[in-house]
Each structure stands twice: as C-alpha cells, then as structure tokens.
Amino acid sequence: MKNFNRQDLSRLSSWPQIAGPFAAGLFPQSALVISNTPGVEPGVSLCRSLLCEEREASSACRCRSCHTDFAGHPDIHLLIPSPHTIKVADVRIAVQSLLYRPLWSPVRIIWIQAAETLTPESANLLLKAVEEPAPYVHFVLTTNNPDQVLPTIRSRCQRFVIADPDSQPIDSLPPDWMMARPLLPDHVVQAARFARMQFRQSYQRHWLGIWEELWQAYDALAANANQDIVREHLRQLWARR
Numbered sequence: 001m002k003n004f005n006r007q008d009l010s011r012l013s014s015w016p017q018i019a020g021p022f023a024a025g026l027f028p029q030s031a032l033v034i035s036n037t038p039g040v041e042p043g044v045s046l047c048r049s050l051l052c053e054e055r056e057a058s059s060a061c062r063c064r065s066c067h068t069d070f071a072g073h074p075d076i077h078l079l080i081p082s083p084h085t086i087k088v089a090d091v092r093i094a095v096q097s098l099l100y101r102p103l104w105s106p107v108r109i110i111w112i113q114a115a116e117t118l119t120p121e122s123a124n125l126l127l128k129a130v131e132e133p134a135p136y137v138h139f140v141l142t143t144n145n146p147d148q149v150l151p152t153i154r155s156r157c158q159r160f161v162i163a164d165p166d167s168q169p170i171d172s173l174p175p176d177w178m179m180a181r182p183l184l185p186d187h188v189v190q191a192a193r194f195a196r197m198q199f200r201q202s203y204q205r206h207w208l209g210i211w212e213e214l215w216q217a218y219d220a221l222a223a224n225a226n227q228d229i230v231r232e233h234l235r236q237l238w239a240r241r
C-alpha cells in the first residue's frame, strides 16, 4: 500500500466526461482503464461515479461517499503492487471481501492498480471472480501498459482509453493511417481514441461498437496477426462509421 499516493486521490472529486454515459447502470462489471498519463486519476474518477449514493452526475454531490477519502471508503478494496507485483494473498483477501454486500454505495469495487503487475497466479484467482461477479461487484483495473496485461484478464474487461490531456484533440485521422507499414497497435489506439471521442460527443452507440472492434484489432496486432487481414478489417470497419 505504500506506493499509493493518497495525495493524488484526495483532490479528485469531479467526473470525467467518460463516466456520463455509464452512470445509468451501463458501466461494465469489469473495466480496464488505459491511460498514458502518470498517476491514477482517471480510474479514481470512474470509481467515484460508481460509489456515489445519489447517482448524480455532478461534482457538487453532497453524499457521504463523494465526501469520503477514496482510499478509505468501505466499499472499495484496493489492490496495489507491493512492491513490484500484486500478490496472490492480497487478491485472495480482496475476493473474499466480495462476499459482503456494499455498506454505503450501490456497488462494491475491487480496484487493481497497475494491472500489468498481477502475477499469473494472482490473475488466475482474479479471473474466477471476474467471471461470475455478484451484481453489485465491479472490477476496475488500471494500466499504463495494456499490452503487458495478461490477455486472459484483458479479454474479459471492457476498455476505457483516457487520452493524455496535453495531447492535441483528434478531430480527424490521417487519411492513410490504415495504410501505415508496419501497421502498429499505436495506430489503432489513435483510431480508438477518435471513436471514443465521437461517442462522448454524440452518445451514438454505434461508435461504441466501432471502438470495441478497434480494440479487437489492437489485440490482433499485438498478437502478430496478419497485417493485411487486420488492415482490410479496419478499412471495412471505418467505412461503416
């Protein structure tokens, strides 16, 4: 726990835009929050939105959960690398905590910071819990290195990509991004960020579908799939937008 920066957490109270569409019960039970920014802020904001007792999309909420230090909330269990990996004994305690219904909030959250540091043993134990969660349970995994997260875990989580706030807004894609040789997972990340932004602006669900398919392409590329096949799939996918 000593790596956990409580200072970072206590100053967070606002919702990111990404939380909006998921507030009304649409948030997946297993989420992988991918961020290229240091720190844990995006995932914390998502968790706060889940823990809120009023279900109000507002940073001014006065409920007990919104005014409690995130790390001290009774309905969240934090799994933090200690010092470099998340150990199976810690995962076991977290999974056992899921037997109890939430105390304050509508949900109980297992927070896994730096999901790429789960050992294979830890990941296996976690997988069993992720596969059959009680309806009030959410798993929020965060990572800065999605390709280092074990594929068995990654494939069971819905992904959220938090763009670097310092980067330029992506309002159009280079027309030849799909033609890039080699086609890199990073190219697909760019497209996924674009799709996510379109969804946030329009709330049109077909952008979510495109976004999810882009992540499948990302996984395929990361697993060294045939580039021409993936490129053709992307071309067809993009033509549907």
Ligand SMILES: [Zn+2]
Pocket: 051, 052, 053, 054, 055, 056, 061, 062, 063, 064, 065, 066
């Ligand atoms: Zn609240």
